[in-house]
Amino acid sequence: MTSFNDKLPAAAQAYLEGRRLDEVECIISDLPGIARGKAVPASKFEKQEYFHLPDSIFYQTITGDWGEAAGDDGFIEKDMILRPDMSTATAAPWTGDWTLQVIHDAYDRKGKPVPFSPRNVLKNVVQLYRDQGWKPVVAPEMEFYLVARNIDPAKQIEPMMGRSGRPAAARQAYSMTAVDEFGPVIDDIYDFAEAQGFEIDGITQEGGAGQLEINLRHGDPVKLADEVFYFKRLIREAALRHDCFATFMAKPIADEPGSAMHIHHSVLDIETGKNIFSGPQGGETDAFFHFIAGLQNHLPAAIAIMAPYVNSYRRYTRDHAAPINLEWGRDNRTTGIRIPLAGPEARRIENRLGGMDCNPYLGIAASLACGYLGLIEEKRPDKQFKGDAYEGEEDIPRVMGEALDLFEEAVELQKVLGPDFSRVYSIVKRAEYEEFLQVISPWEREHLLLNV
Structure with missing residues (x-):
């Protein structure tokens, strides 16, 4: 051996x-x-x-x-x-x-x-960057819920029981006491991650009841997608050891925030190793603005990949910390595209559109594809948004069918992701959407059965 x-x-x-x-x-x-x-x-x-x-x-x-x-x-x-x-x-x-x-x-x-294997799709997009002399770097953030065991689909999902014997509380973002409630599960997540050789940048309590966020260190897109792929299984296994479920649904609980996979992007020049978003004096470059424009111009068509299920679109609401438009702003968490506080070397662009329910290879590939098209097209973004972006106009598809329509019309995006992949993805997602449309929901039975 x-x-x-x-x-x-x-x-x-x-x-x-x-x-x-x-x-x-x-x-x-x-x-x-x-x-x-x-x-x-x-x-x-x-x-x-x-x-x-x-x-x-x-x-x-x-x-x-x-x-x-x-x-x-x-x-x-x-x-x-x-x-x-x-x-x-x-x-x-x-x-x-x-x-x-x-x-x-x-x-x-x-x-x-x-061509329609998700890891191959991401590898192809990364190669397009390399062909231009660029090295893309990403850092994903993973949000998820720890919930009570749910073996009856007709039953609503409920928060897990915490260490104190009380259900996990909502509205406790960044609370260390709330994190302690899940201590045994988190201990296993750390132990499993260490055994697997993964480096966690931090675990925080998010705004939902039983909602946690894990941040990963920035690095190669394929390697990071592999880690998210592995992490989803790791976290589920840790939860099962403690009589609860881990769920990566975009919107598992009606009155709680959704779970996102935010993706931070930077791009390095392969020859120099320098961040192409920062100039010699540390200022923002044309490439920085072109990447933002690429996200603004092409993300509407990529939403079908970053929000891949009917449930995904329940996350995009004004009330629960998910974006409703493609505005960009500096240090502004209400915008779909955020520029975090950082020095010139670490200057990066955060895409806040993706749900945690997306395939990590495809979600990262789609986000990188939009940025790549921006760098190639060299267009300027809209003016920076200042203030609360929830007061702006909505410009994100609200249902899966609309998102698929945009994806199927997006010739340039499909070229970057691959025509064969795009064909297969669209067909499979249409079939899935048709399956959903055959289901009569409890809301329909409650409000339409005797009233219409």
Whole structure:
């Protein structure tokens, strides 16, 4: 096993030190961000260079139904070749035996990357930046709720029971006492993250009852998307140990704030290593303003990716700390595009539109794609917004169907994300939306049954 261990990242080597690896989970993200794959004995994984899964995993809706997205060959479920990226090997510390997880990349039988695999979509967008001599850097923020176990979909979601024996309280943003309520869950999150080699920049209590935020250190977009992908599973497993659920729904509780995945962006010049958003004297550059313009001009069409479900659009309200428009402002959390306080080297642009329910690879890819188009088009943004942006006009799609209409018309955005991906994504999301429209809600039964 020595040669195999040498291929592993340091954290995985440390996790296995003095232990015998039992199993390897070979995984890949589907469109919703669910881990698909298979578990194999460690002895078999050491010998295998790849494994197969059908391409139909990318045609599946969140409910397990299928979109008719197979293309000219028809729905024959062709095998993809999945090859491990050993730099992603990490512990699965919640398992009963010694297990590693390894993210795989998808290729077709000719060795070409499968264009609608989410990780490949993000890799392609990052490569477009590199082709221009740029290195994109991101830092995601993850918001989520710890809630009471909910095994009946007809029952409303409720906050989890805290350490004090009382339900988690709302309106306690940044409260350390509120964080202490979830202490045992947070301890496991830290322990699991350490075992997996992930560096958490901080955990804070957000405004919702049982809502937490985890910030990750800035870095390479693919690496950070891998970490968010892993973190979602890690957090769910930590919650289950303490008789609660972790949910990444954009709007799980009606009267509470939604959960976002804010994405901070900066771009470095590959040759110099300098932040292209800051000039020699530390001032804001044309590139800084072009990136903002790209977000303003192209995010409306990208919302279908960053807000991928019907529930996602419930988050965009004036009352609960989510943006309702694409205004930009300095140190202003009411705007959709925020410029945080930072020195010239750390100058960055925060996209506050994404929900935590989005696939991290696709959400980051879509946000980067908008910024890339801005850098290429070299347009100027609207005037900086000063004051409360909730007093401005709404310019974000409010329903999934409208967002998909904008996405399907966005030729330039689809070129950057890839035409094949865009076709498959649109078909699958249309199928999912049609499924939802067949469901009669309790609101309809209550107010329409006898009144209309």
